[in-house]
Structures are given as structure tokens and as C-alpha cells.
Amino acid sequence: MDKPNWMTIAQMNKEEAREFIEAIRWPDGPICPHCGENGAYTLKPKEGSKRPVRPGVYKCKECRKQFTVTVGTIFEGSRIPLNKWIMAIYLMCASKKGISAHQLHRQLGITYKSAWFMCHRIRYAMTQPPLVDKLAGIVEVDETYIGGKKRGGKRGRGSENKTLVVAIVERGGELCAQKMNRLSSKNLKGFIRKNVTQGAQVVTDEFQSP
Numbered sequence: 755m756d757k758p759n760w761m762t763i764a765q766m767n768k769e770e771a772r773e774f775i776e777a778i779r780w781p782d783g784p785i786c787p788h789c790g791e792n793g794a795y796t797l798k799p800k801e802g803s804k805r806p807v808r809p810g811v812y813k814c815k816e817c818r819k820q821f822t823v824t825v826g827t828i829f830e831g832s833r834i835p836l837n838k839w840i841m842a843i844y845l846m847c848a849s850k851k852g853i854s855a856h857q858l859h860r861q862l863g864i865t866y867k868s869a870w871f872m873c874h875r876i877r878y879a880m881t882q883p884p885l886v887d888k889l890a891g892i893v894e895v896d897e898t899y900i901g902g903k904k905r906g907g908k909r910g911r912g913s914e915n916k917t918l919v920v921a922i923v924e925r926g927g928e929l930c931a932q933k934m935n936r937l938s939s940k941n942l943k944g945f946i947r948k949n950v951t952q953g954a955q956v957v958t959d960e961f962q963s964p
Contacts, residue, residue, distance in 0.1 A: 763837075763840055763841055763844050764841065766837040766840065766841075767837055768835040768836050768837050769809060769810075770837070771835070771836035771837035771839070771840050772809070772810045772822075772823060772836050774840065775823050775824075775829075775836060775840075776810070776823045779823055779827075780823070784812050784823075786812075786814035786816065786817060786819065786821060787821055787825045787826040788814065788817050788819045788821060788825075789814060789816050789817040789819075791814055791815070791816040791817070793814065793815035793816055794812040794813060794814050794815060794821075795812065795813060795815065796811070796812055797811040797812060797813045797820060810822050810823060824836075828875040828876065828878065828879045832871075832875075834864065834868055834871075834872065838862050838864060838872075839872065841861075841862055842858055842862060842869075842872045842873075842876060843876055845857075845858065845861065846858075846873070846876055846877075854873075855869040855870040855872075855873045856869070858872065858873065887928075888949055888950055888951040889922055889923075889924040889927060889928060889930060889949055889950050889951065889954065890924065890927075890950070890951045890953075890954050891924055891925060891926075891927065891954060891955070892924070892925045892954070892955045892957060893922055893923065893924050893925070893950050893954050893955065893956050893957065894922070894923045894925065894956075894957045894958070895920070895921070895922050895942070895946060895956060895957070895958045896920075896921060896923075896958070896959060897918060897919065897920045897921070897934075897937055898918075898919055898921070899916035899917065899918055899919075900916060900917045900919055901915050901916035901917055917933060918933065918934045918935070918936070918937055919931055919932070919933055919934070920932055920934050920937070920941075920942065920945060922945070922946065922949055922950060930949045932945055
């Protein structure tokens with residue numbers, strides 16, 4: 755699936771958003787969140803029934819339970835349209851300085867209470883696997899100093915006007931970065947232990963931290 759841009763997301767309706775989430779969660783077809791089986795079919799109303807079945811409702815052939823793509827996700831139990839959820843996730847991930855519930859409330863045209871609720875659920879999801887899984891395999895560690903130019907004062911590594919950022923990259927995998935106040939052996943080891951699995955091969959440069 756192509757990576758969506760802001761214009762694509764902004765133009766989605768709730769049904770297109772549901773199909774988008776289904777394609778991400780179930781690339782090989784719907785899987786029952788109750789029993790884990792992949793034998794499910796789209797639920798249709800019985801002949802002569804006056805009660806319509808909303809799009810996206812499936813029934814498992816094994817456990818016979820009904821489900822939608824939102825079951826077991828942060829979207830479950832929410833009446834906020836899925837296209838609003840996707841827009842909120844995009845805005846929270848794309849905003850370099852973060853985004854408040856007040857900003858979401860204004861940009862998405864929803865109540866502040868709904869925006870606050872969405873922010874908390876999205877932030878919670880960001881603390882759960884696989885987003886917080888530790889890096890493994892061959893892992894490279896390096897640091898950089900970010901900031902504008904400044905005349906005078908200390909120059910080079912650790913300049914007063916620059917911010918220290920340490921990054922860990924799994925070859926062919928994910929990246930984890932963190933701002934640090936001081937580059938020391940203790941800080942580096944703590945950061946690596948927190949984010950890298952035991953047994954991983956850690957590769958660094960020749961700089962000796964104090």
C-alpha cells in the first residue's frame with residue numbers, strides 16, 4: 755500500500771478510512787479477534803429484514819461471533835468517525851512540536867472532549883508493542899549535535915548552543931532517538947539497555963565517552 759499523504763487522508767470518508775485500516779490490519783483477509791481464525795465472511799441482513807447491517811461487520815465461521823476491524827484497537831467503542839481518527843493520528847505524528855487537544859478540536863471540527871479522548875488513546879497506543887519493542891540484530895549507535903550557528907564561545911563537540919541527540923538504528927529495521935543533556939558512558943549504556951535486546955551486536959564509532 756502506498757504511504758498516504760495529508761491530502762489523501764483529508765479527503766477520506768469514514769468508509770474509505772475503514773477499508774484503509776482493514777488493509778493495514780488484515781493484509782491477507784479478515785482475522786477474528788476473538789478466536790484468531792481467518793475464516794470470516796461479511797455479514798448481510800436476512801431476506802425481508804428491516805434492520806440494515808452496517809458496512810464492515812464480519813462473522814467468524816469458527817466461533818460464530820461478529821466483529822469489525824475496530825475490535826481490540828483504540829477505535830473500539832468510539833463513535834468518532836474513523837476518518838477523523840486517521841487524521842488525528844497523522845497530525846500527532848507529523849507535528850514536530852506536538853499538537854494539543856485544543857488544536858485537534860479546531861482542525862477536525864469535533865468537541866474538545868472528543869479531541870482530548872483521542873489524544874489519550876493515541877498516546878497510549880504509542881507506548882504499546884510493536885512500537886516499543888526493543889531493537890535486535892546488528893544495532894548501530896551514534897550521536898549528533900543539532901542547533902544553529904553561533905559566533906564565539908565553545909566550538910565543536912558539545913557546543914553550548916547545540917542539542918545532543920543520540921540515535922540507535924537497527925539495520926534494516928527501526929530507529930530510536932533521544933535528547934541527552936550529557937554524553938557519558940553511564941547515559942549511553944542506560945539508553946542502550948532500555949532500547950536494545952540482550953545478545954544484539956552493538957556497533958559504535960571510536961569516540962570514548964567519559
